[in-house]
Amino acid sequence: MTQAGGAGPPFETVLVANRGEIALRVVRTCREMGIRTVVVYSTADRDSAAVRLADEAVQIGPPAPRQSYLYPPAIIEAAVSTGAQAVHPGYGFLSESPDFAEICARHGLTFIGPPPEVMARLGDKALARRLMADAGLPVLPGTRDPVSTVAELVPAARRIGLPLIVKASAGGGGRGMAVVRTWEELVPVFRAMRATARSVFGDPGVYLERFWERAKHVEVQVLADEHGAVLHLGERDCSVQRRHQKLVEETPAPRLAEGMARRLAEYAVAGAKSVGYTGAGTFEFLVDEEEAAFIEVNSRLQVEHPVTEMVTGIDLVREQIRVASGLPLPVGQEEVRPRGVALECRVNAEDPERRFAPCPGELAEFVPPGGPFVRVDTHGYPGWRISPDYDSLLAKVVVWAPEREQALARMERALAEFRIGGEGVRTTRDLLRGVMGHPVFRAGTHTTSLLDGTDEPAGGTAPAG
Amino acid sequence: MTETRVESADEQRAVELGSLEAEMTRLGAEGAMEILCRSLSGVVGLAPFPPARASARFGCASIEVEWASPEPAPAAPAAGAAAAVEEEEPEAEERHEVRAPLVGTFYRAQEPGAKPFVEVGDAVVAGQQVGIVEAMKLMNPVVAEVSGWVTDVVAGDGERVEFGQPLVFLRPGGQE
Numbered sequence: 001m002t003q004a005g006g007a008g009p010p011f012e013t014v015l016v017a018n019r020g021e022i023a024l025r026v027v028r029t030c031r032e033m034g035i036r037t038v039v040v041y042s043t044a045d046r047d048s049a050a051v052r053l054a055d056e057a058v059q060i061g062p063p064a065p066r067q068s069y070l071y072p073p074a075i076i077e078a079a080v081s082t083g084a085q086a087v088h089p090g091y092g093f094l095s096e097s098p099d100f101a102e103i104c105a106r107h108g109l110t111f112i113g114p115p116p117e118v119m120a121r122l123g124d125k126a127l128a129r130r131l132m133a134d135a136g137l138p139v140l141p142g143t144r145d146p147v148s149t150v151a152e153l154v155p156a157a158r159r160i161g162l163p164l165i166v167k168a169s170a171g172g173g174g175r176g177m178a179v180v181r182t183w184e185e186l187v188p189v190f191r192a193m194r195a196t197a198r199s200v201f202g203d204p205g206v207y208l209e210r211f212w213e214r215a216k217h218v219e220v221q222v223l224a225d226e227h228g229a230v231l232h233l234g235e236r237d238c239s240v241q242r243r244h245q246k247l248v249e250e251t252p253a254p255r256l257a258e259g260m261a262r263r264l265a266e267y268a269v270a271g272a273k274s275v276g277y278t279g280a281g282t283f284e285f286l287v288d289e290e291e292a293a294f295i296e297v298n299s300r301l302q303v304e305h306p307v308t309e310m311v312t313g314i315d316l317v318r319e320q321i322r323v324a325s326g327l328p329l330p331v332g333q334e335e336v337r338p339r340g341v342a343l344e345c346r347v348n349a350e351d352p353e354r355r356f357a358p359c360p361g362e363l364a365e366f367v368p369p370g371g372p373f374v375r376v377d378t379h380g381y382p383g384w385r386i387s388p389d390y391d392s393l394l395a396k397v398v399v400w401a402p403e404r405e406q407a408l409a410r411m412e413r414a415l416a417e418f419r420i421g422g423e424g425v426r427t428t429r430d431l432l433r434g435v436m437g438h439p440v441f442r443a444g445t446h447t448t449s450l451l452d453g454t455d456e457p458a459g460g461t462a463p464a465g
Numbered sequence: 466m467t468e469t470r471v472e473s474a475d476e477q478r479a480v481e482l483g484s485l486e487a488e489m490t491r492l493g494a495e496g497a498m499e500i501l502c503r504s505l506s507g508v509v510g511l512a513p514f515p516p517a518r519a520s521a522r523f524g525c526a527s528i529e530v531e532w533a534s535p536e537p538a539p540a541a542p543a544a545g546a547a548a549a550v551e552e553e554e555p556e557a558e559e560r561h562e563v564r565a566p567l568v569g570t571f572y573r574a575q576e577p578g579a580k581p582f583v584e585v586g587d588a589v590v591a592g593q594q595v596g597i598v599e600a601m602k603l604m605n606p607v608v609a610e611v612s613g614w615v616t617d618v619v620a621g622d623g624e625r626v627e628f629g630q631p632l633v634f635l636r637p638g639g640q641e
Contacts, residue, residue: 043629059627060568074568074628077600081570081625107601 009034010325011086011110015079016040016050018090019069021379021396022301023050026088029317038082040075042068044387049379056082063389069093072100076107086110086324088317092391095300096123096172112324114279114299121275122297126169126207129294135274137267137294140286142209153190156208157183163211166193170201172296174244179211212293214447215286217241218253218260219298220268221308222281223319225329230272232265233308233316234338240435242356242451247428248435249304250343251311254404254444257290264292271297280305280320303346303396306377310342310400341407342400345415345435347378348392351426360388361424369417373400373410386425394420394427404444412436561611562631565620569600571607571632573622581622587615588639595633598626613637 013036016026023039027050030037039054044063051057058078061068068074070093079087087104089095089112098116105111113119122128126146133139141160146169147153157164157180166189168176176197180189190206198204221233237253238246252261268283271294282298305316314336319329350356362385368376378395380386386394397414401407415433440446565571573581573596583595589609596607596618613635620632 058568059629061628068628073601073603077568081568 010322010327011035011084013038013082013084014086014088014112014321015075015082015084015109016054016088016090017069017075018088018093018095019045019048019050019379019390020393021377022090022092022303023048024053024379025377026090026317027053029315029321030088032315033318033321035321038078038084040069040078042389044389047384049381049384058082063387065093065389072097072103075100076103076109079104079109080107084109086112086321088112088321089300091300091303096298098123110324112279112320114277114281118275118277119299122277122299123172124169124205125167125172125296126205128297129207129209131275132271132294132297135271137271138292140209140212140293140295143207146205146207147190148194148205150187150190153186153208157186160208160210163213165209165211166190166206167209168193168197168201168203169205169207170197170203173298174241174246176201177244209295212286212288214449215239215288216253216256216446217246217284217448218256218264218287218292219282219284219302220264221302221305221316222268222272222277222283223314223316223323223329224272224278224281225323226278226326227328229329229332230269230277231329231331231333231336232269233312233314233336235261235264236304236307238304239446239448240441240450241448246304246346247348247432247451248343248345248441249307250341250404250407251307252338252341253287256287260287260290260292267292267294279323280316303393304344306375306396306398307342307344308338310375310398311338311340312336313339340400340402341404342398343407343411344396344398345411345432346393346428347395347397347415347418347420347432348428349386349394349425350392350428352428352431353426356428358388358392359424359426360386361422362386363420363422363425365419365421367417367419368395369397369414371414371417374398374414375400376414380420408436408442559637560616561609561613561635561637563595563607563609563633563635565598565626565628565630565632566605566607567598567600568628569598569605569626571620571622571624571626572597572599573618581618583615583618583633585615585617589613589615589635596620607632609633609635611635611637612639614639 014030015038016023017040027037037054038056038058039050040058040060041048041051042061042063045051060074060078061071087109094100096119098120101111101113101116101119121131129139130144143156147156163179163181166178166180171177178189178193180186193206194204197206216237216239218235218237220235222230223233224230234251235253236249236251238249240248264285271283280301282302284295286293286295301316309316349359351359363380363382366380366382368378375398376395380394399407399410399414401410412433415429418429420427435441440450583589589595590612591609593609594606595609598605598607615633616636617634619634620626
């Protein structure tokens with residue numbers, strides 16, 4: 001699929017195999033590139049913003065993802081019959097499925113992502129950990145191979161020490177992990193995680209890692225082409241999490257030790273080169289003062305990619321598409337010059353007073369914020385019905401400012417402006433406003449434990465401050 | 466998040482040629498029922514008129530078809546059914562839509578040039594095949610969920626159809 005640079009878009013038609021805000025976001029870049037778009041949708045998304053904006057839309061199945069967004073035959077059929085040459089998988093759903101990428105290839109479709117074999121190796125989290133350790137990246141004390149028996153478990157756990165984390169090899173993205181703090185918990189948690197991993201991921205493999213209580217979650221965006229160039233686009237701090245799910249992301253990461261950002265970037269580039277990575281990807285690390293440890297690679301575009309776009313001026317979806325068509329990256333590392341500070345807040349349709357239960361309902365009022373340096377990626381509009389069948393992400397509010405104080409003030413202003421209402425609709429907006437005002441967050445010294453305890457229904461909806 | 470249910474070309478071939486049992490294990494109840502219904506419609510097609518009762522069971526795969534005694538000579542499907550439509554007005558506007566079970570290409574007949582599975586006016590029984598939706602080179606039978614008479618075939622032969630798109634309209638009834 002190599003094309004001489006210059007004339008025309010890299011593909012004539014791209015099919016977007018996703019929904020929600022990310023489908024809309026991909027369609028928008030395609031339009032800017034002069035690429036015709038086909039969006040596939042389930043019956044629940046008949047009236048989605050992406051369906052409305054796309055040049056063509058194909059209804060591929062019922063609301064249940066297994067029969068629509070996770071069902072390759074329907075997606076491939078839609079792509080082939082509409083004349084698409086490439087498939088953008090977005091994030092989630094089939095975005096990290098090597099099988100799906102291979103099926104695309106077999107049908108003459110370009111999968112916009114890394115090669116399937118690279119995805120397969122990085123998708124096995126225990127293997128990825130080993131590969132990255134071999135490439136010279138620091139990893140947490142843990143098991144090199146998956147642990148399958150209690151006889152192997154106990155000595156391994158003794159060696160690692162408590163607290164430790166039991167992770168499913170096939171998990172990732174915050175799913176399939178449990179923390180062990182006492183020796184009594186060890187065996188039951190191990191057995192439960194193996195059972196969960198088998199039923200949820202179809203693979204009972206689990207491995208152990210030391211758990212760092214008070215660490216920052218920092219990740220590095222990489223971009224690589226098929227000609228051997230690997231760039232890093234700076235780091236993102238994603239430490240504000242609830243139940244291992246990110247709520248707030250920012251770049252650059254605040255209050256890192258001297259030289260840490262550069263070290264992480266070097267690790268990510270070395271790691272990407274070692275496995276022959278192409279396209280956009282993210283290397284995730286835990287950072288505790290002077291120490292850093294690799295956790296996993298996300299072989300896809302990430303939810304929080306806009307903050308990187310805001311400071312670098314690089315459209316990651318555009319580069320993904322260009323790289324997938326065989327084009328070389330348009331810039332070298334020295335031309336990537338991040339400027340200022342960008343923050344993202346995820347406004348989810350969840351009820352903070354009911355343990356963040358997803359909260360479907362119809363949006364009666366929906367007025368996203370605007371104004372200087374505010375970007376809102378959302379598929380919401382007045383009248384849109386939030387479906388109970390999918391994740392609860394409703395809008396990503398992204399702001400940019402020359403420095404962090406101003407960015408925080410801008411985010412607070414934008415969140416306050418955001419008007420969302422409707423029968424039964426609750427969101428995380430006020431929780432996010434609480435985070436913006438939280439003294440520890442404002443100081444930039446927060447770790448992944450910032451929101452511990454805020455899941456409790458009686459504890460108020462937002463952290464103090 | 467990596468759930469794929471697509472088999473290699475070899476597996477597809479094995480399925481086409483292979484045992485019913487193996488296919489059932491692979492497809493689960495829903496898919497197995499589809500195959501049973503396909504076979505059922507074959508059996509049903511043996512007689513020149515629709516059966517009084519048809520049943521398919523998943524358990525150890527069973528198909529039962531009962532024809533009423535031929536004396537009352539039920540209207541022969543093709544020509545006769547149209548007349549039957551005229552006579553039996555009761556459920557005037559009731560319409561059942563047979564919809565596409567998946568996205569793909571709709572075909573009215575088993576192969577190009579062959580006689581269509583159904584024509585307007587035909588009587589069909591629940592489980593009878595009324596068309597094909599081809600997706601990824603697999604022929605997926607489209608079956609009527611209810612018995613009745615074909616009042617319209619709204620999708621064209623060779624037309625690309627989406628999931629849930631109406632293909633054939635039926636007026637439910639008959640075969641008490």
